[in-house]
Amino acid sequence: MNTFGHFCLGLSWILACVGLLTGVTAGIKDSPAWIGTVRNATVLSGLLAFCSVLCLGILFLSGDFSNHYVWQFSNNEMASIYKFTAIWGGMDGSMLLWGAILGAVSAIVAFNAKSYPRKLTPWVLAVLCSSMIFFLGVTFFFTNPFRYIELPFTPPDGNGLNPLLQNPYMAIHPPLLYLGFTTLTVPYAFCLGAMLGRQTSNEWIRLTRFWTLLSWAFLTVGIVLGGYWAYIELGWGGYWAWDPVENASFLPWLTATAFLHSVMIQERKNMLKFWNLWLVVLSYVLTVFGTFLTRSGVVESVHAFASTDIGWVFLVYIGFVLTLTLYLSWTRRFDLRSERQIESFLSREAAFLANNLVFLSICFAVMWGVLYPVFSEALTGVKQAVGIPFYNAITVPLFILMLFLMGTGPLIAWRKARFAQLKQTFLFPFFIGVLFSLLIAWLGLGGFWGSLSYGLCAFVTVAIMGELHRGVRSQRLHDENIGVLGATERLLRRNRNRYGGHLVHLGVVLVTVAITASMGLKVEEEFSLASGERYEIGRYSLELEQIGEKFEKNYSALFSRVKVFDRGSGDTLGTLRPEFRRYKKNQETTSEVAILKTWSQDLYIVIAGFEQDKASFKVYINPLQSLLWFGVFVMLIGTVVVILPRVRVPMAAESAAESQEQA
């Protein structure tokens, strides 16, 4: 199986090379036969890449420790599910998985190629193949997971997966992120393909709309699941620490979000073509750049994989993609000219552009923070890292500005708005926002930024609700017999993209409220308790019932049973059991968190240590934590509303037919 997986990987890479060459030939010759070849090459390459990852999965499940990678990341005691997820437990398998998912996505695109314009198809597939060549090539030549162990015998057991990674969320978080990264390759391929084939109409945007939204949804869920895993597994009481690995996935998310907004301008006004080209390419490049950061050892991270010496391969590839884009931008500059100009700075277009600038500013700030240790070492010889305060200081004002634009955007008309009109729609939400800010400040629930953030959340919510209300009212003006529900349903159905987007924004508001609360109102205390002793924190009273020891198949643990009471009423709220585990195989230790979840706050307990008959705890009260996860869920529902397929009746065809009938 090892050799067969290796063979599949090699053949897949060769087929990707064939796909690139035949794609370019097909693009130049405009020949259906060559297009057929590039299609088949892409589908076969994708299938074989997927086949090789399945081979690796079989090696893991069968416990074939003659394979070095399996020996490194699996052992006999691991549950089957974690044996399989150990595929992406290390760098070699991660790269293979990335290549395989990219292969599968490319195969789907190639499979549907007959529905794409003929002159676009070969170039798109060629670009997809070039991406596959890179990822499969890196896997095959530098990080091959199909190497045999260099021992004269097959070890009876392996090292095992890092216990922290043996978690259901960690099992699905990386594949979701890879799905986000790889689906982002599709708009990149279409965009670059359109430029290469000199097909610079906006058709590629329509064709990749589904993929762009899908990618954004995967990236969002992937990032949030990573945060949730950190929250329940790492035991430091938070979900986001601006770690380079986290930032690596956040950077393309920022540019992809900017692109999702600015592409609307291109669709409607045929503007920002140049800008969108670069945003798509930048989003793709940032996915590769993130991988470079976390795998090259350039930047240290608490949960980065071991550093390797393949960073230069990533840099060369990034350099190649950027040079090609630069060349295409220059040679196609006349095709990329905007059909119209922004008519007024008080317009939806201008608001979207401002939104883009803010997203890119956040992206730049985060990237600066990530790369600062590299620059500082190069300039001073001392590696200096920036921490959470740096990121918060830079990004919080930018996120606040983003929130303001999120509320203002929907209130401004396309093309050109007037202050008098804007005043009508803007004043009420603004007034509510200010009132809310003042109320929060007066209640002492937030400082300057906190009050501003809550106030802006109220502003955005009222603005969206106002927009919905006015839309429903206009529907009812058209049809007096329709009720409020009917009018709402009709409005949402006819403007699904717009209101799906608003739903995503409402989700962002919920997430922002939760983040603001967790930044400003978090309680953190450390204390020790002996059996029977109590400690009061927030609205809770904690009593240590028992300290005990337990022995499982692959670990032993010291645990403590903590009973939680309501401090006011004395009612029992639950029993928590944080643990301190030591894994037998590699003697690694983990602290298992115990959380009492409610809608208003999470009581989060971690064992800090044991001393004689006492246990030390670190306890956090995280307000509105559940709202954060719920907000992300709302964002996803909004995305699904926008993504859901619809019967597309080309408006132009419809309109022309109508005119013909009239004539």
Added chain:
Amino acid sequence: MVLIVSSIALASICAFLLLRPHFGERTQDSSPELHSEDEAIREKLERLLQMRSDLVLDFETGKISEEDYQTNLEKVAREIRFREKELLTRS
């Protein structure tokens, strides 16, 4: 032995599928043409119709005044008529 045979078989299937489009029966290519002049006009027309629908919704939700609405609507409608005529002439 099984491995070698299956690998050779797999490689042969791949080679066959890659070459097939060059030797098989030539079918009429059904992929749509992109950026023919008709398509370009149609795309422009779609954009204009989208602009008109945005304009109507903006007006109905109170974001533009009656005066601006009428002026812009007339402008967009004129462009739509022009493109429609262009499309009809070509067809």
